[in-house]
Amino acid sequence: MENPPVERLEDDAALARRIAQAQPGRAPAAEAELCRRLAPRVRLYGLKHLRDEHAAADLMQQVMLMTIQKLRAGELRDSERLASFVFGICRMSVLELRRGGLRREQLLERYGEDLAPAAAPAEPLFDLERVAGCLEKLPQRERSVLLMTFYEDRPADEVGAQLGLSPGNVRVIRHRGLARLRECVTGEEAAQ
């Protein structure tokens, strides 16, 4: 069996050190591996804070470009603080995007094509028919709470107010419903 590239075995901090210690642009494998790991995490951060697929994709591009550029420039002093470093860039970039700031084209113009990370893959998709079939098997209350919660990602107090339930009660129903749905969708239900 072929051994994985050494970059795959290193932790994030080691990859960041490699990039910082190399001549700018001379650690392409480490940069690619770090982007492979960070891009989906940054995309989720974008989805959470911007609630928009395209804006999240823009954020991912911006953050990855800035992160690699700053690592190349030796701006991260302690590589063990990489997550905190990226978090800071994310926060700043979200503010910029909310102000209608940078877009991918401008970023590429600013940083150059060689820094452009590959697109992060979206989350694994569940089979729609299976999810629908499993939802239909849930008790009514769990089904309603899950639909009303996740259709627009609404918090427990909002959903509870619409159904005459306390937020605590909604959280309990939601948690139980999600667990049951996941078991059914992934087939764990049948295995038990």
Place this chain on the structure above:
Amino acid sequence: MNDFACAAPLDERTLIEYWLGELPEDAESAVDEHLLGCGHCSARLGELVALAGGIRDALRHGKVSAFVSDSFIRSLAGQGLRVREYRVPRNGSVNCTIMTGDDLLIGRLEAPLAGVTRLDVVIDSPGLPGEVRQDVPFDPARGEVVVVPNMVQLRAAPSHRLRLELIAVDDDGRRTIGEYIFNHTAPTA
């Protein structure tokens, strides 16, 4: 941290509450930072987000039936979903159908719900034994139960008569609150 392991994984509840914006600001920031440094927990959140997307798509494509709230329906309509509504008075009936452009069909069952703590619904379809939906959610203050049928099944169904019975359940037993008839005409091809 890396892609493979997490020394202090976030629990499921925290991930859900984070995603839905229920955490206090400082706790949310701590989770943000953890997720950016942790492939393991981030992948678990990604799975949760994908499942939430499946739930959303199931409703958007009319593949699931449910009892929901009036506010929820108004929100769906506000987003551009084409919602056809039928209001049925207590012990009344309505003629209904489904059109090509409809995204969702809803039935509003008017009922006196003050003081009701648990509600069951019996659904009588032609040729099938009565199906009991236990403990359906409702907003007691609105005086109606809002039901969303499975659009895919309904589109495939022939013209038929559907009877729904609302039953309040409490310590004293079960009592019928109202009966509702839907005279459904299948759309012509």
